[in-house]
Amino acid sequence: MVASYFLSDPSVLLSDLVFGLLLGCVLAVVAHGLNMIWGVVKVVNIAHGEFIMLGAYGAYFLNLYWGIGPLASAVFDAAIGFLVGYAFYYVFLHRELRGKETVSLQSEMVTLVATFGLSLVISTLALIIFSGNVVGIDYDPGTLLLGPVSVPLGGLYVAVVSILIISGTYLFLERTFIGAAIRAYSQDVTATELIGANPAKVASLATALGFAITMAGGALLTVFISVGINPLMGTLYAPISFVIVVMGGPGKMWGSLAGGLTLGIVFDVLQAVATPQIAFATGFLLLIPVLILRPEGILK
Amino acid sequence: MKGRTPFTLYGLLAVMAALAAVASFSGVATTVLLVNLLVFAALAYSINFITGMTGYVSFGHVVFMAIGSYSLAVLVSTYSTSPFEGIALGALLGGLFALGIGAVTLRFRGVYFAIASLVLALAGYNLVLQFPQFGPGGELIFYIPFQPLTVFFAIWGIVVAEIVLTFFVNRGKVGLGIRAIKDEEDAAAAAGVNPMKLKLYVYMLSGLFAGAAGAVFAWSTFGVNASSAFDLTFSLQMLAMILIGGMGTSTGPLLGASIVYLLYYELLTYPRLQGGQFLVVGAAVIVIALFVPDGIVGIIRRKYPSLKPVIE
Amino acid sequence: MxxxxxxxxxxxxxxxxxxxxxxxxxxxxxxxxxxxxxxxxxxxxxxxxxxxxxxxxxxxxxxxxxxxxxxxxxxxxxxVAKTYQIPKPFASMSVRENVAVAALYGRRLRSVGPALEEADRTLAIVGMGDRSDLAAGSLTAQEKKRLELAKAIATGxxxxxxxxxxxxxxxxxxxxxxxxxxxxxxxxxxxxxxxxxxxxxxxxxxxxxxxxxxxxxxxxxxxxxxxxxxxxxxxxxxxxxxxx
CATH class of the missing domain: 3.40.50.300 (P-loop containing nucleotide triphosphate hydrolases)
Structure with missing residues (x-):
């Protein structure tokens, strides 16, 4: 089966590869907000997937009532996500992080469990309010034919926006004063004070940015999964995001893209040559060898 | 610490004896309720061994439960053995898998362990779906006589074993080493503790008992299917129970399991409140994790220090 | 040698x-x-x-x-026992239990009782006998340093x-x-x-x-x-x- 796939028409193979790369880009942006928070604040939001889901519903309702396309909705989602991120920081993280130089294992456990609870609360509320029905956005800008390879234009737009967002955050962190403060915080909390910034303000800003990107990512995702918006979609995209961030390395902005593209291609190729189950299982299990073989900052 | 009368153990065993009496002398409905309650208590004690004692959050703990469920379902449905052999196999495989998985994942600290356990559960779910032997949707159903009291005493025995083990592990050499690991793993190694060995030991216990409990769960529901066997909300419920009751303690899991189970499955199941139980438990987990991370036992410990010998 | x-x-x-x-x-x-x-x-x-x-x-x-x-x-x-430059006590445990961990595992003792006795002896030697029931996390920086020393000695x-x-x-x-x-x-x-x-x-x-x-x-x-x-x-x- 595998051999026959690779011996088949090369244009099919190329189209699949292109699709895998586009999928990788959207997965990258979906994981990118988590990367930001994990890398800077050193806390993992287990409810990450639920905020992706909320972003997707945001795009759905903006489209349903005002006919706004998913790309434009991403901007609205980002604005909401920014505010939600601040609230999240002060409710869930501030008490645990305030005045501490490093995140203790105890705090890590508290935030893991609390955000696990949050994911249950949000997805249950979503089930009650949105109902369990799967919805989608009717948005299809068509297909671009590059010789024998067909490229879905929607996916291409999302990939471009995704790369713009990732490079934007990279430049923001590298080139601006606030970005420098965020980088200082991520390496050494006390260093933030040395360059004259308030650690809580820096951490909350990074969290807010992470949420803005996460919810925008949810909107962008709707282009790809045209009929897959449902209250429980977070349970798939959260673990995908975890794997991507670990693969790329928390806090490395381009890591999201590296991890996303790897996973996108693994999913896409394995689905073609094997089954979706094998593809998902392999994609998730990739995390283990990455954790073992790339132990810098991971094992200790 | 030494030579103290084990009031806590006596108290817990008295509660268990009372439950056995109630189950023996009341109707089937009560027995079934108690079976379910004790399945949850057994799961709570099982995750308590790893997450409660060491602080390693096992989000994917449901894997061991699923291993137990499938062990029993396969043995009973395919090989027509007695459910007890299914429980034994579930416990054995649960323990073995925990050793194998733990040898790799217990090297990862904190959030990395938690996420590794989570992705293993998701991978396990997808792999079960891949095997046609487990039926479409990984569903296995079997027909055996309905014997609620037998099921009750199976799970009762498991919980009693867990209580006794938890109590003596906490009091003994292993418990002291484990607490050191929970506080400062590197410093524990510098004091001569072999962290990997102790973590593997308690993880093995936790896999073993989750396997046994999962087997009884399949027995009590006459089957298993992949989406409920690997349902991650079970992991959350287990965490919620030990968090609410008190992590690592021998009283906490039973206390937490009773509260969560009764809230979840009994009090909040009226049609009007449907779905509400998830909200209540989720919100309780958030509040307790953020404000009282040592749970009810922790509150009692602080407010009424004189009760310490009774609750620990 | x-x-x-x-x-x-x-x-x-x-x-x-x-x-x-x-x-x-x-x-x-x-x-x-x-x-x-x-x-x-x-x-x-x-x-x-x-x-x-x-x-x-x-x-x-x-x-x-x-x-x-x-x-x-x-x-x-x-x-061979090492102390940490920045002390790492087992914060939630008492001073006595901290030292007992080192005695129990460092000396390969069988049970907790003798380890606690060894801890008491060690704490007396380092002059912290009066601190033994405090939570290690509540000690002053200096006391934590001395606790490090006590743990190292207690390992035997x-x-x-x-x-x-x-x-x-x-x-x-x-x-x-x-x-x-x-x-x-x-x-x-x-x-x-x-x-x-x-x-x-x-x-x-x-x-x-x-x-x-x-x-x-x-x-x-x-x-x-x-x-x-x-x-x-x-x-x-x-x-x-x-x-x-």
């Missing part, structure tokens, strides 16, 4: 050479001071001996037996690797600590490698001093020789000379 024999030990982190072929030998019951500027490799040397880090090359022998590459807990059980180690146990003390506290250290050494006859910045402490407790610079031993000798060694004065003590 020396208690600890370090031969040609090297350790690099990525591209950085922290240790470049360090050799030294620590005699039975000898106290050796280890000094050098920041980043000279002192802490790395202790970590490699204790098994916290694996050497890139070279060997560490304990009573003639190679221990390099072994796990830290195995090395503790063979009789014959070789102690002490990372700046005298740092940050007031003049009087330092005097008391030095006196305490000498008393303990007379009683327990351990060997010790003492990393220290406080020169008064080094010169007062150690019989010999080894000077590290950029991962190399640049001088070794009696405290008296060392303070008059030109290279040492240049490399480490600078123009300020030996004071305090």
């Amino acid at each position: 020396p208690a600890v024999e370090v031969s040609n030990l090297s350790k690099s982190f990525g591209g950085v050479q922290a240790l470049r072929g360090v050799s030294l030998s620590l005699g039975e019951s000898e106290v050796l001071g280890l000094i050098g500027p920041n980043g000279s490799g002192k802490s790395t040397l202790l970590n490699v001996i204790a098994g916290v880090q694996k050497p890139t090359s070279g060997t560490v022998k304990l009573g003639g037996r190679a221990i390099s590459g072994m796990r830290p807990d195995a090395i503790v059980k063979l009789g 180690a014959k070789v102690l690797l002490l990372d700046e146990v005298f740092a940050g003390l007031s003049s009087e506290e330092l005097r008391d600590s030095i006196a305490l250290f000498r008393k303990m050494h007379e009683e327990l006859r351990f060997s010790a490698l003492v990393v220290e910045h406080v020169m008064r402490a080094v010169l007062n407790v150690s019989e010999g001093v080894v000077v590290l610079e950029e991962g190399r031993v640049i001088a070794a000798g009696s405290p008296d020789q060392i303070v008059h060694d030109e290279r040492v004065v240049q490399a480490y003590l600078g123009s300020k000379g030996v004071g305090t």
